[in-house]
Amino acid sequence: MDCNKFDNLLADYQDGNLDPRQKAEFEEHLNLCPKCKLLYNNYKNTVNSLHLSAPVLFHLLCRQFAESVFLTGGRP
């Protein structure tokens, strides 16, 4: 596997969509190529941060919004 193919498969690997053979090839390259390893770690950490921050933001924003508009009699 080269770096371009690694990049093309990164999203599917992150989402668990690779078949066993592709996954093994992906992980082999991951362990051999420092540049792709850094890309993978950054990618994984960014996606994890989005997932982890989403509920916090969602909760804060929605509570504010519920109090301000539709639960106080807003209607078309």
Next chain:
Amino acid sequence: MNETHYRKIVLEYKNLVYTQAYYSTGTKEDAEDITQEVFIRFWNYRTSIKRTSYKAWILKVTRNLCIDFSRRKKDYITPVSADDKDVDIAEIIGDNSPNPEQTLITAESIESIKQCINCLPEKMKSAVIMRDIQDHTYDSIAETMEMPLHSVKSYLHRGRKLLIKYIKNYSENNIQDK
């Protein structure tokens, strides 16, 4: 559709719409305006929308209004030029733990992520918000964005990679400002 049913639909989807609008516009006031506009339109078009398509219709109108908003707004934050210099994003967003569940997400990192999402090109932003923030399926995103599945995956992947660069640049700018 009677008023009771309409209110039920509003209650069911308003948080979803508001969150997407907030991420697109970056402000509470604009997100509220867009959210209200979405549900006003929903009321006005209620007779022509299939009952099974309410969610897809609402998400599509939300996205279109957010795009219109971005086009109108001239003073949104533009990211500095993103270079390809290697950087460890964990140092910026605070993910240094081996277990992602133990990651500490600070208010500052949430703010930086929000700002950087706002700087993404529109289609990448929509894909990232719907997949990584709102946890939609790829099929649902493809339907809402009216594009094939492979295009959704491409926009999502490119959006995530661009986000890495923007977060790095945002962090560097903030350090310089302090």
